Amino acid sequence: MNKLSQLKNTLQAEGLDALLIAKPTNRRYLSGFTGTSGMLLITPEANLLLTDFRYKDQAAQQAPEFQIVIHSFPLVKTLQELVTKYEVKKLGLEKEFITIAVYQELHENLPGVDLVPVKDFCAELRYIKTPEEITYMKKAVEIADKAFLHIMDFIRVGLSEKEIALELEFFMRRLGSEKNAFDIIAASGVRSSLPHGIATNKTIAPGELVTLDFGAVYNGCHSDMTRTVVMGEPDARQREIYDLVLRAQEEVYKVIRPGMKAREADAVARDIISKAGYGENFGHGLGHGVGLEIHEGPRLAPSDETILEPGMVVSVEPGIYLSGWGGVRIEDLVVITPDGCEILTKSPKNIFLMKK
Ligand SMILES: [Mn+2]
Incomplete structure (x- = not known):
């Protein structure tokens, strides 16, 4: 129908x-x-x-x-x-x-x-995307993935968050993105503890965490991705937090499937982060629907009882934020499939930058 x-x-x-x-x-x-x-x-x-x-x-x-x-x-x-x-x-x-x-x-x-x-x-x-919408969303994801690889080559100590955001925007526009999916988040150093730290004039310093959250728009359909990198060799704390966030995301991918409630997917990541002692520092939902709007339903959040169905496209984005220290978030866009999920975002996650 x-x-x-x-x-x-x-x-x-x-x-x-x-x-x-x-x-x-x-x-x-x-x-x-x-x-x-x-x-x-x-x-x-x-x-x-x-x-x-x-x-x-x-x-x-x-x-x-x-x-x-x-x-x-x-x-x-x-x-x-x-x-x-x-x-x-x-x-x-x-x-x-x-x-x-x-x-x-x-x-x-x-x-x-x-x-x-x-x-x-x-x-x-709108929760369940048409095949046409999924095609457009894949295109928007692909543009953002290419922009991430480009920015990994571009980013260096001394550049400002705004310069990085601008480069991301230009690059995505050249590849056919209609506009930014939302104001680009480029949050470095202690600012990375701001889950929605819009790019500022702050310059990037050695050893800092940098969280980049951005997306493209293709035929009205949005993409949304986040990667957090370190400007140099990560220290023990950065590695610990990063590995924990990544493990929370990977455990979600092992179990997310149709029939599961949206809140149950959230709980998988939340339990892992809480057991490690950082429950208080994961103060937002695990994810959200994405489509014609950057934030739509369903919400992968403790209060959402929606039963997941094939064709839903949601972000999976656990994060840990420590005021005065920094934060880590890793976000992919996934489509729920008949037997699990397909991760649309292909950008690597094992990146710790080693640049001067
Ligand atoms: Mn998101």
Whole structure:
């Protein structure tokens, strides 16, 4: 069953006459339309894409399953006509996305329509990637892998984190990445204990840990990877922490498979890190879904009961962070397969840099 029919089943099960899709990634997921402005109105019998004049031709080209409606301004005037035409009495709204301002505007202008806040139905559809999406994600992973090898050759003591981030970005763009998947994390020395340490002007010093977390975007699909390296010969503590994080990740790969709960995958890594005494220093989930968004469901985290299924693409990224000392994170992107997982990220993990 395709995405739209699945969504329409949900719509009917929830007793809704129509669903308004405003979140851009959901709009793109369902329709294929990549423009910056527009909404979908989905009823049991109609698929409507409301956008403005600028996107008239593009929308028709990208969203063949949708009837294109060029809306007037404000858009709510066009919506008024459509809810009347399609006899919409109960209209579902994405409650995690619609702002109070939009809600008020709809409330004032759509009298007689019951506005129903609903959860993000598309989010769960998006958990399982289509073969096409997996192809795009593999391409985004491949671009990042090539960029990592390049940066291993480029990185040296004295360069700033920003110079490294910029080189990564240029390199990925040249290989076809549409943009950075997120602000590149390049965190060196004590800054590597910041799980999301965005690149700064700090220069890299000998003996420091450097955590690089970055990704590419290909046809809207993201990749996400992290490697931590040492600028020189690692000391005993760096090696201990690094080996522990790597072992936690490898143990997850041995057992992760369909039927396992997302939280159980998290627990495998968390138990290993906790038993070694660093449980408090692994303060985030093991991983997250990746797709049209860099962070989506399911979450490999203690609270996520999702049962893993083939076709889900998730990051596996254990980390240990010690304030004032530094941190180590190793992250791959994996796709759940019928009998386990396929690790998409191919960058080596045994790297300790020996450069001056
Ligand atoms: Mn990640």
